[in-house]
Amino acid sequence: MIWLDTLVQGILLGGLYALFAAGLSLVFGIMRLVNLAHGDMIVFAAFAILLITQTLGLHPFLAALIAAPVMFALGWALQRFVLNRVLGKDILPPLLVTFGLSVALQNGLLQGFSADSQRLAAGPLESASVDLGLVTVGWMPLLTFATAIAVIVGLNQIFYRTALGRAFRATSDDPVTASLMGIAPKGVFALATGLAMVVVTIAALYLGMRSNFDPSIGPARLIYAFEAVIIGGLGSLWGTLAGGVIIGVAQTFGAAINPEWQILAGHLAFLVVLLLRPRGLFPRAVD
Amino acid sequence: MILETRALTAAYGQFRALFGVDITLAAGETVAIIGANGAGKSTLLRSITGVLRNAPDMVLHRGEPIGALPPEIVMRRGIAMVPEGRKLFPSLSVEENLLIGGQVRRAPGPWSLAAIYDLFPILQAKRLAPGTSLSGGQQQMVAIGRALMSNPEVLLCDEISLGLAPVVIRDIYAALPAIKSTGTAVIVVEQDIARALSVADRVYCMMEGRVTLTAPAQGVTRAEIHQAYFGGAA
Amino acid sequence: MRVTTSTRTGRIAGLSALALVALALALPAFASRAVIQDLFTILTLLTLAQLWNLLAGYGGLVSVGQQAFVGLGAYAMFAGVILMGLDPILAIPLGGLAALALSIPTAFFAFRLQGAYFAIGTWVVAEVTRLLIAQWKTLGGGTGTSLPREATSDILGVEPIRVLFGLREAAARDVLAYWLALALAVLTIAAIYALLRNRLGLALAAVRDNTEAAKSVGIDTTRIKWAVFLIAAFVTGLTGALIYVQTARISPDAAFSVTNWTAYVIFIVVIGGIGRLEGPILGVIVFYALQQALADYGAWYLLTLGLIAVVVMLFAPRGLWGLLSDRTGLHLFPVRRRLERIDLEGGK
Ligand SMILES: Nc1ncnc2c1ncn2[C@@H]1O[C@H](COP(=O)(O)OP(=O)(O)OP(=O)(O)O)[C@@H](O)[C@H]1O
Numbered sequence: 028m029i030w031l032d033t034l035v036q037g038i039l040l041g042g043l044y045a046l047f048a049a050g051l052s053l054v055f056g057i058m059r060l061v062n063l064a065h066g067d068m069i070v071f072a073a074f075a076i077l078l079i080t081q082t083l084g085l086h087p088f089l090a091a092l093i094a095a096p097v098m099f100a101l102g103w104a105l106q107r108f109v110l111n112r113v114l115g116k117d118i119l120p121p122l123l124v125t126f127g128l129s130v131a132l133q134n135g136l137l138q139g140f141s142a143d144s145q146r147l148a149a150g151p152l153e154s155a156s157v158d159l160g161l162v163t164v165g166w167m168p169l170l171t172f173a174t175a176i177a178v179i180v181g182l183n184q185i186f187y188r189t190a191l192g193r194a195f196r197a198t199s200d201d202p203v204t205a206s207l208m209g210i211a212p213k214g215v216f217a218l219a220t221g222l223a224m225v226v227v228t229i230a231a232l233y234l235g236m237r238s239n240f241d242p243s244i245g246p247a248r249l250i251y252a253f254e255a256v257i258i259g260g261l262g263s264l265w266g267t268l269a270g271g272v273i274i275g276v277a278q279t280f281g282a283a284i285n286p287e288w289q290i291l292a293g294h295l296a297f298l299v300v301l302l303l304r305p306r307g308l309f310p311r312a313v314d
Numbered sequence: 315m316i317l318e319t320r321a322l323t324a325a326y327g328q329f330r331a332l333f334g335v336d337i338t339l340a341a342g343e344t345v346a347i348i349g350a351n352g353a354g355k356s357t358l359l360r361s362i363t364g365v366l367r368n369a370p371d372m373v374l375h376r377g378e379p380i381g382a383l384p385p386e387i388v389m390r391r392g393i394a395m396v397p398e399g400r401k402l403f404p405s406l407s408v409e410e411n412l413l414i415g416g417q418v419r420r421a422p423g424p425w426s427l428a429a430i431y432d433l434f435p436i437l438q439a440k441r442l443a444p445g446t447s448l449s450g451g452q453q454q455m456v457a458i459g460r461a462l463m464s465n466p467e468v469l470l471c472d473e474i475s476l477g478l479a480p481v482v483i484r485d486i487y488a489a490l491p492a493i494k495s496t497g498t499a500v501i502v503v504e505q506d507i508a509r510a511l512s513v514a515d516r517v518y519c520m521m522e523g524r525v526t527l528t529a530p531a532q533g534v535t536r537a538e539i540h541q542a543y544f545g546g547a548a
Numbered sequence: 549m550r551v552t553t554s555t556r557t558g559r560i561a562g563l564s565a566l567a568l569v570a571l572a573l574a575l576p577a578f579a580s581r582a583v584i585q586d587l588f589t590i591l592t593l594l595t596l597a598q599l600w601n602l603l604a605g606y607g608g609l610v611s612v613g614q615q616a617f618v619g620l621g622a623y624a625m626f627a628g629v630i631l632m633g634l635d636p637i638l639a640i641p642l643g644g645l646a647a648l649a650l651s652i653p654t655a656f657f658a659f660r661l662q663g664a665y666f667a668i669g670t671w672v673v674a675e676v677t678r679l680l681i682a683q684w685k686t687l688g689g690g691t692g693t694s695l696p697r698e699a700t701s702d703i704l705g706v707e708p709i710r711v712l713f714g715l716r717e718a719a720a721r722d723v724l725a726y727w728l729a730l731a732l733a734v735l736t737i738a739a740i741y742a743l744l745r746n747r748l749g750l751a752l753a754a755v756r757d758n759t760e761a762a763k764s765v766g767i768d769t770t771r772i773k774w775a776v777f778l779i780a781a782f783v784t785g786l787t788g789a790l791i792y793v794q795t796a797r798i799s800p801d802a803a804f805s806v807t808n809w810t811a812y813v814i815f816i817v818v819i820g821g822i823g824r825l826e827g828p829i830l831g832v833i834v835f836y837a838l839q840q841a842l843a844d845y846g847a848w849y850l851l852t853l854g855l856i857a858v859v860v861m862l863f864a865p866r867g868l869w870g871l872l873s874d875r876t877g878l879h880l881f882p883v884r885r886r887l888e889r890i891d892l893e894g895g896k
Pocket residue numbers: 326329331349350351352353354355356357358398505
């Protein structure tokens with residue numbers, strides 16, 4: 028029974044990793060940009076939510092509602108004024124710019140908030156759990172997982188049901204031909220990064236309510252997100268959820284055997300998948 | 315003049331591809347541009363649409379300089395392009411490929427999804443298939459329909475017969491009179507000279523980045539074209 | 549006419565470089581211990597930066613996981629000393645070999661990743677290596693360990709240096725480490741320069757500029773990427789081992805630090821000028837000057853470095869050296885091939 032419990036905890040943890048990964052996947056899918064600052068942006072958003080809860084005395088959920096549009100605007104501006112200038116055939120400049128941003132963000136947060144661990148206080152929700160018969164699960168992990176599914180459904184709706192999503196896909200296929208349709212690729216990219224930052228805010232909300240965070244933990248979140256994306260297969264959001272779940276399950280089983288092996292087990296699961304299925308579990312047909 | 319280029323020069327990096335090209339297009343007119351491979355025909359269309367940027371007054375739309383505008387702005391002024399090689403979006407279905415053509419600019423006019431399906435009935439049956447799963451001829455129909463969806467003033471077609479079987483080319487060219495009859499001005503870039511002349515009012519021949527012949531489509535002789543096409547003594 | 553890569557400034561630079569190396573060799577005779585220690589840091593960073601520049605600037609391989617090779621190289625040296633009783637200096641080559649061994653599976657995994665995801669792939673391998681090493685209890689596990697006193701007390705070559713300069717033992721050890729770092733840096737730069745000047749240089753340029761085109765003219769791009777990656781890993785491992793001979797104390801977090809061994813190195817290359825041998829040299833000087841100026845400001849220092857790197861990539865993507873050589877036409881290490889007219893008449 029303990030193993031079933033471990034499995035369920037791992038699956039639910041995968042929801043958090045899928046939330047980390049969705050924004051990364053979105054940005055890569057549309058503009059082939061690998062954002063090395065993605066993890067630090069999640070941490071940044073968590074501090075933004077923290078700041079709002081502290082100054083306005085709001086619950087984290089409400090604070091995230093305020094943080095989301097701010098993050099959207101920041102993401103839009105970052106893309107518009109910085110990243111668009113370095114996008115191109117050469118993959119070096121965007122990587123180096125986002126790496127510089129990553130280090131700058133980490134140290135900016137360190138300067139502003141110190142290295143202390145923080146947490147978003149979610150009230151009674153933090154410890155509430157529900158008995159599902161065979162296992163008992165916390166409301167918070169359950170809510171995280173449900174949110175991950177909702178985010179993926181929502182993003183897929185945007186992608187496949189709206190004019191904006193059509194523009195996303197067309198620009199991703201071929202920006203020059205998209206511009207011949209009257210679509211400004213750089214504007215589309217800015218919207219995409221803004222949207223990704225909204226997802227980042229949601230990820231940050233759950234990160235902050237479920238565990239402690241401090242300015243240094245961004246890179247590890249980037250790595251989890253990246254592993255989930257690669258396991259899932261580039262460009263597939265549902266695949267990303269599967270990737271998150273695989274890492275989550277590997278981690279909880281690793282931790283059940285020896286607490287020191289939690290993180291290692293997740294990475295090893297990633298390497299095994301990369302070995303067996305280099306293109307991920309659900310590779311996109313066209314690419 | 316609805317569209318005009320003046321002493322248009324264009325280059326890819328160090329390589330000059332156009333050397334002072336002057337062409338004009340009147341409202342409702344159809345102009346053919348012919349020339350051998352590498353003559354600069356596609357470069358000319360890329361310069362008009364803004365994919366290649368030029369000095370502002372090298373390209374005029376209704377007398378206004380548009381040579382330096384980016385393609386998305388040029389398109390919104392009513393200049394639509396059927397690019398060489400069709401360039402359908404692989405992630406979009408046939409219908410989505412059509413819709414995206416009229417997504418940003420949708421001027422009042424005759425063209426709509428229903429009108430396109432009337433023009434090319436086969437597309438209706440395939441509307442949910444991925445655009446790139448169609449045959450070459452059907453893809454070309456989608457590309458033309460996609461450009462029409464914005465109800466453009468000017469339609470630019472780059473080698474719409476490229477790589478297609480003669481019967482298919484005939485089907486596609488059969489649609490041109492319907493397009494012209496709505497008042498749209500058209501530029502067709504072609505290697506298939508006879509086909510181009512059959513639909514055009516006037517013809518320009520290009521060679522090595524220059525216009526070597528301007529003539530009415532009816533009455534131009536084979537010898538003139540041959541001379542302009544290959545240069546030197548024909 | 550003949551094809552040549554030599555230029556007048558190149559020859560002058562070569563002579564000045566020789567003079568500079570001679571001066572650097574003699575430096576311990578009159579410089580203070582603090583200067584020697586600082587120079588040790590600068591030289592090892594310069595070596596790491598040249599190697600990263602070879603990877604990213606010439607090979608197009610943006611690795612964010614070089615700390616794996618620094619850390620493993622250092623740990624292999626420690627293992628040689630603690631488990632095999634080797635002299636620390638003699639254990640340094642173990643560092644190179646261990647890094648080389650790790651680079652093979654790393655390349656195998658990371659080269660499977662598309663384009664820019666290669667960067668994070670190397671990072672994952674570095675994390676895995678760090679976590680595995682932290683499980684190695686004989687070498688201190690997660691908290692780390694120090695080189696035993698017996699091993700550091702009579703390191704090969706320290707005694708003659710002590711006598712020669714009349715120094716205390718610890719200072720003499722620093723001088724030895726400094727000389728080794730100097731040798732490593734000079735040899736690395738010379739080797740990369742030689743590499744770029746022969747056929748590999750041409751092949752690398754082709755691979756970086758256009759992989760498809762390079763393939764079509766018969767250059768085996770995969771083999772070249774492998775070669776560059778393995779060479780860089782080997783020397784990075786040697787450097788890591790040397791750094792920790794001098795430090796004499798190791799922990800997984802320090803030895804596998806992405807900030808110390810990769811972020812600093814990336815900033816040095818980017819600020820100095822990527823894809824140029826001169827870049828890392830200029831970069832390390834700027835880096836050191838900034839470090840001195842901002843040392844007391846903690847996180848501000850890294851914040852500033854990060855932002856400078858972003859600004860440089862936006863406005864001067866070829867770095868400070870790029871700006872400088874555009875203004876002056878200066879090339880200290882000419883690698884570009886030029887056609888030279890040989891004057892058949894002789895004389896002017
Ligand atoms: N992207 C490019 N980069 C460099 N040179 C190009 C590029 N595109 C075209 N050229 C060159 O510009 C010249 C004109 O090319 P263009 O494509 O305009 O010719 P074209 O008349 O359309 O030929 P075709 O009938 O083959 O389509 C050619 O010499 C071609 O090699």
